Amino acid sequence: MKKVFAILFTVFIGISCENHAEKSSEKKCPENTYWSFEGRDDQATGGIKMIPIETPKGTFNVWTKRIGNNPAIKVLLLHGGPGMTHEIYESFDGFFPQEGIEYYYYDQLGSYYSDQPEDLSLWDTARFVEEVEQVRKALDLTNDNFYLFGQSWGGILALEYALKYQDNLKGLIISNMVPSIPDYMKYNEEVLAPQLPKEVLDKIMQYEAAEDYGNQEYLDLIVQHYYPKHVIRLPPEKWPNSLNRGFSHLNPDVYVTMQGPSEFGVKGDATLKNWDVKDKLNTITVPTLSIGAQYDTMDPKQMEWLANEVQNGRYLHCPNGSHLSQYDDKEHFFPGLVSFIKDVDTGAFPKEK
Structure with missing residues (x-):
């Protein structure tokens, strides 16, 4: 029975490769199939590569891991935070492989699986853009196959990368990130905060005013009341293990430098506090998916406005989702994401009106 299953599986993979080759700019699936490492230079490490990155402060290594083989579709995942890890994307393992999508986990410099230098000057958006470009080159991603996915802070990084290097992209995905931090702050203060129970909001604001961001009661109020409504719509005790690991591996130096010490917005002298690229979006011509x-x-x-502001955009709405909609609205998130990637791949991508 096992032998029969193996034969059928091999036949299925072969048919899938043939069908994909016809639709993907005459590119062919590798003979070694989607899951094979045969003939790859990352075979001995199971797809992991430590990529050397040149910075103004010296050379450091960042961690990447490849899943699958598809010469026409390669997705690089930019995690949020800043200072979070690739672990928040482990849910992609349940959806991308069966679609034949090759994808790359990647811990940015300073994140848990990569080098973690202590020089705070490295936590700069422009430097991160150059890091992504070096990673792209090391992984041999080109405008024939390179899709850049960024969520939250990763969305900021993806937008900044596209504004400088969009000629290297085949597709751009901005997930759960607006193009303006001041607009995000206004939305948080005027729309989201008032939805909290008054006594909870008053207590949070007391800690915010005192800048007592490390107070355990403050953190508990955020985790128990704000996160389950707007970050991941599950009670904390039901958060997936991958997310818990990601939170436990967060690098606070990167996070606080760029995002600030508050869990309730971008505060203090955080470097991202005034970030805004709304007036530049119309220069982005690469096919773009915006996920809200x-x-x-x-x-x-x-997020919908962003999709209409770029020259070739599509908006995907997750009606049941929050900031991490790959977990709490996977029923809309993944089909919409996969559909965009495949539409761009086959040349069927239209700008939806």
């Missing part, structure tokens, strides 16, 4: 969610910390209307 009904209960997100980011205004979904702004």
Whole structure:
């Protein structure tokens, strides 16, 4: 029985490769099939590569891991935070492989699986853009196959990369990130915060005013009341293990430098506090998917506006989702994401009106 199954599986993979080759700019699936490492230079490490990155402060290594083989579709995943890890994307393992999508986990410099230098000057958006470009070159991603996915802070990084290097992209995905931090702050203060129980909001604001961001009661209020409404719509005790590991591996130096010490917005002298690229979006011509969610910390209307502001965009709305809609609205998130990638791959991508 096992032998029969193996034969059928091999036949199925072969048929899938043939069908994909016809639709993907005459590219062919590798003979070694989607899961094979045969003939790859990362075979001995199971797809993991430590990529050397040149910075103004020296050379450091960042961690990447490849899943699958598809010469026509390669997706690089940019995690949020800043200072989070690739672990928040482990849910992609349940959806991308069966679609034949090759994808790359990647811990940015300073994140848990990569080098973690202590020089705070490295936590700069422009430097991160150059890091992504070096990773792209090391992984041999080209405008024939390179899709860049960024969520939250990763969305900021993906937008900044596209504004400088969009000629290297085949597709761009901005997930759960608006193009303006000041607009995000306004939405948080005027729309989201008032939805909290008054006594909870008053207590949070007391800690915010005192800048007592490390107070355990403050953190508990955020995790128990704000996160389950707008970050991941599950009670904390039901959060997936991958997310818990990601939170436990967060690098606070990177996070606080760029995002600030508050869990309730971008505060203090955080480097991202005034970030805004709204007036530059119309220069982006590469096919772009913007993903918003009904209960997100980011205004979904702004995400829809972003999709219409770029020259070749599509908006995907997750009606049941929040900031991490790959977990709490996977029923809309993944089909819409896969559909965009495949539409671009086959040349069927239209700008939806």
